[in-house]
Amino acid sequence: MRKISTLLAAPILGAALSVAALPAAAEFELQAYGGFQTSPHSTVKGSDPNGVGDFNFTAGWEGKSFEAPPYWGVRGIWWRDEVLGFGVDFNHAKVYADDETLDESGFDRLEFTDGLNILTANVFRRFPSLERKWTPYVGGGAGVAIPHVDVTSSGGKTFGYQVTGPAVQWVAGVSYPFTESWSVFGEYKGTYSMNKADLKGGGNLETNIVTNALNLGVGFRF
Numbered sequence: 001m002r003k004i005s006t007l008l009a010a011p012i013l014g015a016a017l018s019v020a021a022l023p024a025a026a027e028f029e030l031q032a033y034g035g036f037q038t039s040p041h042s043t044v045k046g047s048d049p050n051g052v053g054d055f056n057f058t059a060g061w062e063g064k065s066f067e068a069p070p071y072w073g074v075r076g077i078w079w080r081d082e083v084l085g086f087g088v089d090f091n092h093a094k095v096y097a098d099d100e101t102l103d104e105s106g107f108d109r110l111e112f113t114d115g116l117n118i119l120t121a122n123v124f125r126r127f128p129s130l131e132r133k134w135t136p137y138v139g140g141g142a143g144v145a146i147p148h149v150d151v152t153s154s155g156g157k158t159f160g161y162q163v164t165g166p167a168v169q170w171v172a173g174v175s176y177p178f179t180e181s182w183s184v185f186g187e188y189k190g191t192y193s194m195n196k197a198d199l200k201g202g203g204n205l206e207t208n209i210v211t212n213a214l215n216l217g218v219g220f221r222f
Contacts (some may be wrong), residue, residue, distance in 0.1 A: 002092065005084070010157065011146065013187070014172075017059075018113075019190055021196035024168075025078060026048070026078050026080055026081075027078075027221055027222075028076065028077070028078055028079070028222055029076070029077045029085075029219050029220065029221045030074075030075075030076050030219065030220050031074065031075050031076075031077070031080065031185070031217050031218070031219040031220075032072070032073070032074050032217055032218060033072065033073050033074075033075075033185075033187075033215040033217025033218075034065075034071060034072045034215065034216065034217070035065065035071060035189075035213050035214050035215035035216055036063070036065045036066075036071075036209055036214050037063040037065045037071045037093055037094075037212065037213035038061075038063045038211070038212050038213075039061040039062075039063055039093075039095045039210060039211045039212070040061070040210055040212075041058050041059060041060050041061065042058070042059055042061070042207050042208055042209050042210070043056070043057070043059075043208075044056075044057055044058070044059045044091065044105070044110070044201070044205065044206070044207040045057075045205075045206050045209060046203060046204045046205040047199075047203045047204055048153050048155050048199055048201070048203040048208050049155065049178060049201060049202060049203055050154075050155030050156065050201040050202075050203070051104035051106070051153030051154045051155025051156065051201070051203070052105065052107060052109075052153050052154070052155070055105060055106070056084055057101070057103045057104060057105050058100060058101075058120055059097050059098075059105070059110065059207065060097065060098040060100060060101050061095040061096065061097065061209070062095070062096045062097075062098050062122075063093075063094065063095065063096075063122065063211070064094070064096055065213075066111075069092070069094070069113065069114050069115060071089060071092060071093060071094060071115070071213065072092050073089065073091040073092060073093075073189075073215070073217075074089075074090050074120070075087050075088060075089035075090070076088055077124055079126075080163070081203075081204075082126060082185075083125060083126050083127075083128070084085050084123070084124070084125060084126075085123070085124040085125075085126070086121075086123055086124070087121075087122045087123075087124060087139075087141075088119070088120070088122070088140065089118075089119070089120050089122055089169060090117065090118070090119050090123055091118040091119075091120075091169065091189070091191060092115040092117055093115055093116045093117070093118060093191060093211045093213070094110065094111075094112060094113045094114070094115035094116050095116055095209060095211070096111045096113055096209035097109075097110035097111065104173065105151060106122070106154075106155060107151060107152065107153050108152040108154075109150055109151060109152040109157075110150075110151055111150040111151070112147035112149060112150070112195070112209075113146060113148065113150055114148035114150070115147065116145065116147045116193065116195075116209060116211065117145065117146040117147055117148070117161075118143065118144075118146075118167045118169060118191050118193060119143045119144055119146060119167075119182060120141035120142055120143030120167060120168070120169045121141050121143055122139050122140060122141030122169065123139060123140065123141060124137055124138070124139035124160065125137060125138050125139065133174075133176060133177060134175065134176045135174065135175050135176075136172075136173070136174050137170050137171075137172070137173055137174070137187075138170075138171065138172045139169075139170070139171045139172075140169065140170045140171070141168065141169055142166065142167070142168045142169075143166070143167055143168075143169075144163055144165070144166060144167055145163070145164045145165055145166070145167045145194070145195055146161060146162070146163050146164070146192035147161070147162065147164055147193075147195060147197070148160065148161050148219070149161070149162050149164070149197045149198075149205075151197070151199060153204060154163050154200070155200065155201045156198040156199075156201050157200060158197070158198070158199045158200045162197050162198060163195050164193070164194075164195035164196055165193065165194035165195050165196050166170070166193070167191060167194070167195055168191070168192050168193075169189065169190065169191045169192075170189070170190050170191075171187050171188065171189045171190070172185070172187060172188050173185050173186055173187025173188065173189075173215070174186060175219065181220055181221050181222060182218065182219070182220055182221075183218070183219045183221070184216070184217070184218055184219075185215075185216070185217050185218075186215065186216050186217075187214075187215045187217070188212070188213070188214060188215075189211075189213045189214075189215055190195070190210065190211065190212050190213070191209075191210070191211045192208065192210050193209050195207055195208065195209060196206050
């Protein structure tokens, strides 16, 4: 398993430098969101020496967004002005291998469900207008995947958090203020993560996962 300190250094340092560069009058916004998240198929390869052996197959993933633990996310954004902001986002996405994948692969469980956690440092761009209250925005960033790896085969059970590789995210949405401090927003959010996990018994598993989500959330500015 890769060292957390090494992989988290870049996004955390980037976020810290961004915050340090902000003017004293900058606006901070704290957001929380949930929604419906899916994930397309991806290739899964690796070795489970005491279980299924070497493997290379295509996995079908299910999101199950509203089943416990549900899909959710939080982010903080430091707006330098009306247009540009820098922030940190934690996204608790998740994926379950479907029944067909389990039957064909030989695994009893293959999940990142508590969750496929994505931590990123981000840049956001707003498009404000005096002629309307709602504001479109876009954003993107890079960071790391910290999934809860839940994999079971005849070789044993792997169950725990690991730092598995780099990740990126992208987002586009619209926010609407309903008080001076509070707003609601809707957005599309996508992530891409490269995951290389250690398995019990000296094995490993590697897969690159894309998630797509439609989110609804609330923001508080101060």
